[in-house]
Amino acid sequence: MSNSSLRVGIAGLGRLGKRHAEQLARHTPGAVLSAACSPVPAELEWARTELGVRRCHADYADLLADPEIDAVVLVTPTTLHADQASAALRAGKHVFVEKPLSLDVATCEAVEAVAREHPDRVAMVGFVRRFDPSYARAKAAIDAGQLGRPFLVRSQTCDQNDPEGFFVRFAPSSGGIFMDCSVHDIDLARWMLGNPKALRAFASGTIALHPGLADCGDVDNGLAIVEFEGGQRAVFYASRTMPHGHETTTEVIGSAGTVQIGHGAHADRTEFRTAAGVQHAALPDFFARFADAFRIEMEAFVAACRGEIAPPLTLSDATEATRIGQAITASLRSGQPVEIKS
C-alpha cells in the first residue's frame, strides 16, 4: 500500500461494524484499517487478531486523539452518532456515520452546522442502498429521462421474522420501525424523485407477531404515505415478520416508464423443481442483499476522503430523512396526518 492510503479508524464492532471493518481491512483499495474502537475488549481482540488492526482504543476520545487516523467510520449505537460525528469533525477527521444520523431533526442540524465549519472534511451518512448497482442503474435511467417525470415511489424494507425477537429488545432505542427500516426508503424516495420538499405524512401499522413492541409504541408491520410538493408521492412498507427472508424492493413510477428494483428476492441464480413445485431461496438478510453495496459504499467514502470524487451524499440528506421519518412516526402514534415543516 502506498503512503497516501487513507488511514481509517472504526468505532463500533457490532453486527454491522464487523462487516465494515472487514471491508476496510481486506477489500477497500486506498484505505488501511489502522485503528478500532469499542468498549468491549473481545471486539477489539477480534479486530487485532482477525484483521491485524494494531491500534485499539477502548475510549472514543483516544481514537479521535490518534494522530495516525485520517477518517472515522461510526457504526456505534444510533444515540451516539451525532455527538461522535461532530467530535470527529472537530478533531479534524473525515467521518462516515451509519444511518440514522439522529432520531431528532435539531440534532441532525447541529451536526450539519459543525460540518459547515469543517468544509474540507467529508461527512457522509450510510444510506447504503444508493451504492447498490441495481439502485444505481435505476437512478441513472431516471436521470437519463427514461421514465419521463418520476412521480411516485413505492418502497419496502422487509426483514425475515426473527422468532427470538431480538429487535424487540432493540426497539426502545431504535426510534421505531420507520426510523430504523424505512429511513432507507425515505432517502431513496427523495433521491429518485429529485429531492422534493416533503409536506405531509400519514402512517398506520399493526403488530402481527411481536406483542412486546406495544410497550414502546412500535409495530412490526408499518405502512406510510408521504406527500411531496408538486404532487409527488411515496408509499412505504416496513415489516419485521417476513416468513421467507429479506425482501427489500423499490418501484419508481414515472410518466413514461417505471422501474422495479429487488423484486423476487432471489438469494442466488438457482431454481429448484421438485414435487413441491418450482422454488428458489430468498435472501436471508440485508447483509446478503447489500454485500456489494456495503463494499462500494466504503470505496466511495474512501475515494471522497482522498479527493477523488465528490461526496455522493451529504449530512443534509440524513436530516431530511430524519425529518420525514419523524413525521411518519408521529402519525403512527397519533393516527392523524402530520405536517412536515422545514
Add this chain to the structure above:
Amino acid sequence: MSNSSLRVGIAGLGRLGKRHAEQLARHTPGAVLSAACSPVPAELEWARTELGVRRCHADYADLLADPEIDAVVLVTPTTLHADQASAALRAGKHVFVEKPLSLDVATCEAVEAVAREHPDRVAMVGFVRRFDPSYARAKAAIDAGQLGRPFLVRSQTCDQNDPEGFFVRFAPSSGGIFMDCSVHDIDLARWMLGNPKALRAFASGTIALHPGLADCGDVDNGLAIVEFEGGQRAVFYASRTMPHGHETTTEVIGSAGTVQIGHGAHADRTEFRTAAGVQHAALPDFFARFADAFRIEMEAFVAACRGEIAPPLTLSDATEATRIGQAITASLRSGQPVEIKS
C-alpha cells in the same frame, strides 16, 4: 341445449357488455342468451346478427316483462345498477349486476332489502377477480391455513395509459378512481382477510398525466390505506397511467406466509432476447388479464341460478366495498382520515 337451460337477458352491450354477451351466447354451459336490451339500435343489431339473439328490447321494462327470461345480466352504466337490479328482482328474475352496485351506501342497502324479499332469487355482483384461477388458488391456500393469519393486503389496479384520456370524460359519473378501480381491490381485501369490519381510511393521490380530472376532484394515481378491526390493514394503489399495459396485482401477507398474485403482468409465455435486453410483453388490459375469470364468473352465476352451487358472493359484499370506497374517496378529497361507520 336442454329445456332446463337458464334463459338469460342481458342489459347493456357496451365495452364489457359485449364480452359478457359473447360468453353467454357461446361459452357458458347451461345458459342461453335469449334476450338483449339496449337503447342503442346498433348494439341490438349486433346481438341479433353476431350472436343470434332473437328477443331484442330497446326498453329495460320490456326485458323484465319478457316471460321467456329467467335471469338478467346488468352491464349498464353504474348509475342505473341499483334501480335496475331491484326491478329485476321484483320482476322475479335472478340478477347479476356489474360492479359497483352503487356509489352510495344507502342505495346499496336498499337493493339488499329488496333482495331479502326475494330470497329464492340469486343476486350477485361482478367482482370478477374472485373467479380468476390465481386468486382462487390464493384464497384456497389462505383457507387451508398456509399463510397463518393473514393480516395485510396490498393490492393494485393499474391500467395502461390511454393517451386519448377516454376515462376523463367518464370521470364525472365513475365515482372517481377508487370507486371505479379500487373497488375490486377492496372486495379482495375483505375476502382474503375474512370479512373484517373496516374502521378508517386515508387516501392521497396525484394527477400525473390527465389534468382534466381535476375538475371532478379525481386523480389518475391514488394511494389508500384502510384499517380494519383486529389490526388488519390494506393498502391500495390505482393508476390510469401505466406505460406498459395493465398490471393488476395483489399480495396477501400472513403470519406464516405470503402470496403474490399477478406480478410481472406477462401477456403470455414468450420472452425475447435482443440487443435491447430480455423483454416480454405486458397484458394490454383487464380483458386480456381476466378473460378466463369473466367466463368462470358467468358460469358461476348460471350455476347459482340453476341451484347447483350457492351464490359465491352476495349484495352485502357490494355494499361493504362501496362503504369503504366511499370513505377512501372522501379522504382523498378532505385530506383527512375518514371513519367508516356501519
Add this chain to the structure above:
Amino acid sequence: MSNSSLRVGIAGLGRLGKRHAEQLARHTPGAVLSAACSPVPAELEWARTELGVRRCHADYADLLADPEIDAVVLVTPTTLHADQASAALRAGKHVFVEKPLSLDVATCEAVEAVAREHPDRVAMVGFVRRFDPSYARAKAAIDAGQLGRPFLVRSQTCDQNDPEGFFVRFAPSSGGIFMDCSVHDIDLARWMLGNPKALRAFASGTIALHPGLADCGDVDNGLAIVEFEGGQRAVFYASRTMPHGHETTTEVIGSAGTVQIGHGAHADRTEFRTAAGVQHAALPDFFARFADAFRIEMEAFVAACRGEIAPPLTLSDATEATRIGQAITASLRSGQPVEIKS
C-alpha cells in the same frame, strides 16, 4: 345456431377425445357436435348425457355413413389414424386427425395421396402447439424479422412422472418417446425455421425411472440433434420423469434475437413465500398448458372447413414430422447418426 353450422362427428372419446368433444359441444362457434363414435358403450353414454350428442355410433363405418356429418375429428389410437383419415376423406368428410398421422412415412404419404384426390376437403393434423398464443406470437415475431435469420431451435416436451407408469403399457404402440412427445417439437422446429429439409439425426437416451421401457427399446429421457440444410439445427429433449409437472418449452435462436416460449412452467399467476422460500406451482400436464390452444385449434379446423380461413397446416407437415421422428428413433436404437431421405 344457424343452419350453416359445421356438423362434426368425433371418433375416440379417450383422454384427449373427451376434451375435444367438450370443446366442440360447448365452446366452438360455428360447429355442432352432432355425432360421436367409440367401441366403448360407456364413452358414448357420456357423450349422450353430458354433451347431448344425439347420434352415437359404435362402428366408425357408421359414422362415415352418417349423412348429417360434415367433418370428422379423429382422436383414436395412433395405429388407426391413417386408415380412418383416408376413409373419412373418401366419404366426403373434412378430417382432423390427431398427431402422429402415422409412425410410418409411406403410410403418411398414402394419406396425402388420398387428400390430393379430395382437394375440397380439409385435412388437418393436431399439432396443437401451433395454436397456442405464445407460440403464435413467437412465430409472428420471426416472420416479422425480429430475430433476424432463425438458425437453431431448442425444444422440449417434458411430462410429470407418472409413478404408475401408464405410458409404459402404452409404449409398445406409441412409437417411442420421440414419436409420441418430440413429434410436436419437430413440427415446431420446421415451422419456426421455415420448413428446411432435414438431413440427418442423432439421438441418445436413458431410462431413469421406468425399466419396463427397455423391452420395447424405448427410454424415459431422450435427446436428439437434427441437422437441416443451410446449417440450421435443432436439439430436442423429451422426458417422462419430471418431478414438478409438465414443462414444455421452445427456444428459437436467430442471428439478431432469440425467443423463449414456456420457460418457468407457471401453473398460474400466484407465487408463495414461506419459510421454504419463494415457490410457485407448475403446470400439471399438457391439458393445463394447452387448454386455450386445443380450443383455438378446433376453432381453426371449423373455420377452415367453413372456408373462412386457409387450413393452417397440411398433411405434409405430418409426413415430414414423422420422417424426422423415425430417423431420430432409428438413431436411438442404432447409436449412429441416421440420414434422412426425402
Add this chain to the structure above:
Amino acid sequence: MSNSSLRVGIAGLGRLGKRHAEQLARHTPGAVLSAACSPVPAELEWARTELGVRRCHADYADLLADPEIDAVVLVTPTTLHADQASAALRAGKHVFVEKPLSLDVATCEAVEAVAREHPDRVAMVGFVRRFDPSYARAKAAIDAGQLGRPFLVRSQTCDQNDPEGFFVRFAPSSGGIFMDCSVHDIDLARWMLGNPKALRAFASGTIALHPGLADCGDVDNGLAIVEFEGGQRAVFYASRTMPHGHETTTEVIGSAGTVQIGHGAHADRTEFRTAAGVQHAALPDFFARFADAFRIEMEAFVAACRGEIAPPLTLSDATEATRIGQAITASLRSGQPVEIKS
C-alpha cells in the same frame, strides 16, 4: 498482513490475467501479489503502478527463480499452460493454471505425472464456475440427495456476439468452441453427475455469423451430446452469437428433482416497464457473471496453498475435461460419434 501470507506471482496480464491480478492484490485475504510476469512491458508497468507489484519479470524463468514467490498463477495463452505448470511445480511452487490445461490429453497426463512427484505442492485448474455461489448451492443440494439420482446435465456457455469477431482471430489457437467454451460445461457435468466415465460423444454445429471460422474447422454455435456410463447423459450448447449478452446456464435433472442455474441472465435486480413492455438488461460477459466466483476461486487456491483446505479440484479434472472436449471436437469435424477411451 502477517508474515505467513502466501506470496503469489502471476504470469499473464491479458484480459483475464488483469482481473486475477487485481483480486490477488486487493481482495484476497492471506495472499500478497508479490510478482508479475509478462513479455509485454506495458503490462508489467500496469502491475507496478496500479497494483504496487514490486517484482516484475519479463521472463517466466525469472519468475520461477524468484525465491520470494510461493505460488504461481498462470493466465497465459493456452499453449503455454502445460509446460509452465510443470516448470512451476519443479521449481517448488504451488500452481494455479487457467483452463484448459492443454488441448491434448497426453500433455495433460504429463503434467499430472509431474504433480505426482510434488505431492506437497497444490496444482489447481481454473474451472471458475465451481466457485460460483449458485453452482455451489446446486452441488450441495445434489450431494444432500435433494434431486435423487442426477442423470442428465444440460449446460450452455453463450457469449454475446462480438461484431468485431475478435475470437475469430483467436480461433486457430483456442482449440475450437467446445475446448474454449464448453470445457466449463464438461467439467460441471462431471462434477454434478459424480465423475462418471465418459463413453462417447456426438457433436454438430453451424456458422451463423462468422464465416471466418470455417478456415479452422470451427463453428460459432455448437451442440454436443455426451454419453456416460450408467446411462448418465449430458448435452451442451456453446454460442458466440447471443444478441443480448452472456447467458451461461446449467440444468441438472435427477430422479426426484431438478435444479436450474443461471437462467434469465439478469444483469442486476432492476426491471423496467415502458411502452416496449417489461425489460431487464442481460449480463454483458462472463466477467460480470462470475466476478464473485473469480474472487472465491483465488481465495480457495490461496487457502489450499496455505493448507487450510484440501484443493477443491485436481489436475485430473482438467485431463478428463480435455478428454471429453477433444472427443466432441473430433465428432464435430467427422460428423460421427466418437468413442472416448481412458
